[in-house]
Amino acid sequence: MKNKIKVRASASIANISCGFDxxxxxxxxxxxxxxxxxxxxxxxxITVSGKKSSLIPVNPEKNTAGKAILSFxxxxxxxxxxxxxxxxxxxxxxxxxxSASSAAAAVFGINELFGNPYKLEKxxxxxxxxxxxxxxxxxxxxxxxxxxxxxxxxxSYEPLEILNLPIPKKLMCVxxxxxxxxxxxxxxxxxxxxxxxxxxxEQAGNLAGFTIALYQENYELMQRSMVDLFAEPVRGKxxxxxxxxxxxxxxxxxxxxxxSGSGPAIFALANDIDVSKKIKTLIINExxxxxxxxxxxxxxxxxxxxxxx
Amino acid sequence: MKNKIKVRASASIANISCGFDxxxxxxxxxxxxxxxxxxxxxxxxITVSGKKSSLIPVNPEKNTAGKAILSFxxxxxxxxxxxxxxxxxxxxxxxxxxSASSAAAAVFGINELFGNPYKLEKxxxxxxxxxxxxxxxxxxxxxxxxxxxxxxxxxSYEPLEILNLPIPKKLMCVxxxxxxxxxxxxxxxxxxxxxxxxxxxEQAGNLAGFTIALYQENYELMQRSMVDLFAEPVRGKxxxxxxxxxxxxxxxxxxxxxxSGSGPAIFALANDIDVSKKIKTLIINExxxxxxxxxxxxxxxxxxxxxxx
Numbered sequence: 001m002k003n004k005i006k007v008r009a010s011a012s013i014a015n016i017s018c019g020f021d022x023x024x025x026x027x028x029x030x031x032x033x034x035x036x037x038x039x040x041x042x043x044x045x046i047t048v049s050g051k052k053s054s055l056i057p058v059n060p061e062k063n064t065a066g067k068a069i070l071s072f073x074x075x076x077x078x079x080x081x082x083x084x085x086x087x088x089x090x091x092x093x094x095x096x097x098x099s100a101s102s103a104a105a106a107v108f109g110i111n112e113l114f115g116n117p118y119k120l121e122k123x124x125x126x127x128x129x130x131x132x133x134x135x136x137x138x139x140x141x142x143x144x145x146x147x148x149x150x151x152x153x154x155x156s157y158e159p160l161e162i163l164n165l166p167i168p169k170k171l172m173c174v175x176x177x178x179x180x181x182x183x184x185x186x187x188x189x190x191x192x193x194x195x196x197x198x199x200x201x202e203q204a205g206n207l208a209g210f211t212i213a214l215y216q217e218n219y220e221l222m223q224r225s226m227v228d229l230f231a232e233p234v235r236g237k238x239x240x241x242x243x244x245x246x247x248x249x250x251x252x253x254x255x256x257x258x259x260s261g262s263g264p265a266i267f268a269l270a271n272d273i274d275v276s277k278k279i280k281t282l283i284i285n286e287x288x289x290x291x292x293x294x295x296x297x298x299x300x301x302x303x304x305x306x307x308x309x
Numbered sequence: 310m311k312n313k314i315k316v317r318a319s320a321s322i323a324n325i326s327c328g329f330d331x332x333x334x335x336x337x338x339x340x341x342x343x344x345x346x347x348x349x350x351x352x353x354x355i356t357v358s359g360k361k362s363s364l365i366p367v368n369p370e371k372n373t374a375g376k377a378i379l380s381f382x383x384x385x386x387x388x389x390x391x392x393x394x395x396x397x398x399x400x401x402x403x404x405x406x407x408s409a410s411s412a413a414a415a416v417f418g419i420n421e422l423f424g425n426p427y428k429l430e431k432x433x434x435x436x437x438x439x440x441x442x443x444x445x446x447x448x449x450x451x452x453x454x455x456x457x458x459x460x461x462x463x464x465s466y467e468p469l470e471i472l473n474l475p476i477p478k479k480l481m482c483v484x485x486x487x488x489x490x491x492x493x494x495x496x497x498x499x500x501x502x503x504x505x506x507x508x509x510x511e512q513a514g515n516l517a518g519f520t521i522a523l524y525q526e527n528y529e530l531m532q533r534s535m536v537d538l539f540a541e542p543v544r545g546k547x548x549x550x551x552x553x554x555x556x557x558x559x560x561x562x563x564x565x566x567x568x569s570g571s572g573p574a575i576f577a578l579a580n581d582i583d584v585s586k587k588i589k590t591l592i593i594n595e596x597x598x599x600x601x602x603x604x605x606x607x608x609x610x611x612x613x614x615x616x617x618x
């Protein structure tokens with residue numbers, strides 16, 4: 001049995017506009033790195049470094065990586081002590097699956113240390129236990145792509161069923177993270193508990209349309225389908241300049257754009273590197289105009305699970 | 310210019326459980342036949358024969374075929390008189406797109422008589438005008454498959470966009486029509502105006518899951534995805550014996566079953582002719598036990614548009 005492991009897990013874009021709470025994709029960067037090392041106690045000892053690491057709780061019950069590992073250990077009936085170091089490449093509260101990334105790296109690593117008792121799909125459940133600490137809800141649209149890679153549909157939560165979606169060859173993802181946080185818990189509580197039936201039909205039609213578009217590699221259909229009637233109307237108001245940025249992006253040749261997860265990160269999909277660079281700069285400049293620093297990333301879909309490094 | 314035409318258009322199964330108001334498929338039988346013949350008046354004169362034809366209004370403004378033709382004539386700026394005869398093979402109010410079938414045959418026929426000024430997709434709008442007379446709502450989940458054939462997703466109503474879905478090779482459709490009517494208008498008014506966000510997410514996930522299943526020809530995934538959280542909980546109560554029949558069908562090897570459109574027709578999908586025959590008999594027998602006559606049909610998906618006969 002190995003004693004120590006270091007794992008990198010990617011950020012992710014949840015919702016992708018039309019798939020609120022049931023669609024997510026993994027991107028290549030940014031990422032978190034989690035180091036696990038057995039110690040002689042029966043306890044988890046957590047340290048954190050990197051971006052906004054002071055915001056991350058180190059109590060294992062309140063830390064997403066810690067809680068995910070506790071869930072894993074509980075399920076295999078082990079009470080091992082571990083030193084856990086989390087190096088944050090993804091700022092917490094940014095909307096690109098920061099907590100999911102730490103949880104994914106943690107459960108992938110602990111599974112490796114124990115000789116892989118679980119398949120990747122089975123790790124999602126433990127990752128969700130970690131996610132719940134951060135968001136107050138049991139959801140999988142970040143953790144599933146963070147653990148499995150690719151574009152993933154959560155068809156059902158009870159029982160949990162994750163489906164793989166095709167990745168159009170030219171697809172590129174742009175994310176820009178403005179330098180302020182939105183609390184995932186608050187962002188969720190803002191949402192309406194009920195939605196008009198008409199909106200529910202439209203959202204479902206768009207999610208199915210997006211699914212067809214991925215199979216057909218039809219970027220125009222992706223574009224028409226990327227509409228969010230559930231979260232964006234509420235959460236868009238939390239992001240200064242959002243409406244203007246969205247309108248500017250629509251004039252560029254983007255496939256679609258929206259709020260990544262619960263925000264404030266803004267994402268866009270494109271099928272061209274020059275367009276991707278242009279819109280990344282555009283968003284950063286718009287935030288700068290209203291006094292908000294931001295950082296942007298361009299990446300293809302990450303098709304791989306977390307990596308041992 | 311031809312003076313007379315006779316067109317046959319198929320019944321259809323709307324909703325298919327997980328696709329309330331945005332999914333429908335065409336079946337080979339039963340069907341309606343509509344005969345159109347120019348007369349020397351400027352008026353439409355409608356006669357109806359066949360199943361429950363006494364229930365069909367003959368006022369062109371209130372008749373689905375009449376209204377669809379009026380919409381078509383208005384759009385091309387013509388004021389022709391027509392004798393319209395509708396032979397009902399599909400009883401009205403049965404839930405398998407009776408009004409859509411008449412409207413589809415009518416607009417297909419009138420388009421032919423005028424030398425096909427419109428493509429099939431463009432006829433859907435006029436068919437919907439006919440549908441609106443019967444249901445009080447502007448929907449396309451029967452008329453789109455009735456005009457285009459196949460399995461169709463209505464991704465968007467404004468603007469109208471109909472997407473084609475793959476048809477798994479072995480797919481068979483069973484419909485059983487109990488001998489009573491449900492008024493489509495009433496069945497629609499019973500529905501909740503708002504639904505829980507959680508249900509909307511689940512329904513969207515299932516519709517996307519069903520879409521993936523069609524692409525993958527994955528009957529097990531189709532089965533898991535065929536759940537209706539919107540209409541069935543309300544409309545199931547209008548059909549005596551529905552719950553029992555559904556439970557019995559689930560024990561058979563069906564892919565899925567539910568209420569066709571607004572009912573009372575019950576439909577099931579299967580991938581085997583013997584299973585199809587068995588479940589058709591099972592449903593008919595269950596209705597018989599509670600004193601309700603019914604008639605059943607087994608058919609593959611109708612891939613063709615309306616046929617000139």
